[in-house]
Amino acid sequence: MSKRGVFITFEGGDGTGKSTQAKMLVAALQARGVTPILTREPGGTPQAERIRDLLLQRDSGHFDPLTEALLLFAARREHLVTKIQPALANGDWVISDRFADSSRAFQGYGMGLDLETVENLYRMVAGDFEPDLTLIFDIEPEKGLARSAHKKASTVNKTESGEDRYELMGLEFQKRLRKGFLEIASQNPDRCVVINADQDIAAVHAEILEVIESRFALSPVFSGLKVDGGRG
Numbered sequence: 001m002s003k004r005g006v007f008i009t010f011e012g013g014d015g016t017g018k019s020t021q022a023k024m025l026v027a028a029l030q031a032r033g034v035t036p037i038l039t040r041e042p043g044g045t046p047q048a049e050r051i052r053d054l055l056l057q058r059d060s061g062h063f064d065p066l067t068e069a070l071l072l073f074a075a076r077r078e079h080l081v082t083k084i085q086p087a088l089a090n091g092d093w094v095i096s097d098r099f100a101d102s103s104r105a106f107q108g109y110g111m112g113l114d115l116e117t118v119e120n121l122y123r124m125v126a127g128d129f130e131p132d133l134t135l136i137f138d139i140e141p142e143k144g145l146a147r148s149a150h151k152k153a154s155t156v157n158k159t160e161s162g163e164d165r166y167e168l169m170g171l172e173f174q175k176r177l178r179k180g181f182l183e184i185a186s187q188n189p190d191r192c193v194v195i196n197a198d199q200d201i202a203a204v205h206a207e208i209l210e211v212i213e214s215r216f217a218l219s220p221v222f223s224g225l226k227v228d229g230g231r232g
């Protein structure tokens with residue numbers, strides 16, 4: 001790939017506010033002249049969204065953890081090769097609300113699937129491909145759960161669609177998730193940045209923008225400044 005875009009993933013436990021922040025980052029980048037593609041996992045393409053429906057609907061019951069991981073990685077493979085990688089090859093920025101660290105944290109640390117198995121599945125579907133930056137939204141599990149309970153109470157349709165299987169797993173599960181995400185961050189210091197999600201929305205957004213601006217040279221054109229070509 002001669003020209004490559006930027007791939008940023010948003011990760012964390014439930015109720016960290018990352019989906020709101022992903023949308024806010026898209027708007028902030030648009031204001032700087034970059035139009036990122038916002039996507040999510042599980043899902044992101046029509047076929048992968050069908051696998052998402054299987055995974056998240058309550059009435060589909062529980063899967064064996066390895067079966068669940070296989071479904072997630074099947075969806076991820078589809079998402080990666082039909083959407084993420086072509087966009088990056090085209091020079092686009094792609095922001096994904098969750099990606100492979102969610103499998104490490106949820107299926108590995110949370111559900112007890114062997115971490116090596118998760119890594120092997122990752123290598124099978126993605127090879128040595130990695131996000132350029134992963135933001136890990138961190139909040140105390142008690143607070144995160146309270147936030148998602150509040151959100152659920154105010155979004156009737158989401159409750160009716162039954163998309164809450166993982167959130168039903170409770171506080172101990174969320175604690176294992178948090179430990180997992182923080183370990184992933186400390187094992188991958190070049191790729192991951194932990195974001196303090198226990199702040200107001202504007203403060204979290206500012207923290208994220210600072211990270212993005214320090215990592216990626218947004219061209220002066222993108223910041224709305226005129227570029228002096230040196231001839232004038």
Ligand code: TYD
Nearest residue numbers: 014041042072098099102103106107166167
């Ligand atoms: P979603 O409603 O998108 O939750 P959130 O707003 O917290 O991102 O549902 C996605 C759920 O799927 C979420 O609870 C995390 C879970 N998940 C996994 O368990 N493993 C994975 O690899 C991915 C991508 C998600």
